Amino acid sequence: MESISDILRRLKDPRIGFVSITEVEVSPDLRHARVFVSVMGDANERKEALTGLNNASGFVRHELSNSIRLRHIPDIHFRLDDSLERGAHLISLINQVNKADEEKNP
16 A cells, blocks of 8 residues: 555656545455545545546556565556545534534523
8 A cells, every 4th residue: 555655656647636545445356446535625636636636547557566575566557545535524514413403501
């Protein structure tokens, strides 16, 4: 995960803004890796960043082959992880309910 993160920092694609890797799932045969990323921005910016990341997957795979020693370097597939946004939304809803309760019962 750290190796991929280092590679992503070096990408010069303007579509890829602030991206955080949240999880990496590797198939048992090490042929495929799903990299879950969280992207700051609106829905369009997230879509553009994901497109940029998937376009750069060959470069990421090549650079990964230089930093780790495996018989097979996995194909990299980027997926959007929106769990951070969902968590922030839930916290916002909880805060609204708490605020409403405080206003009702001072």
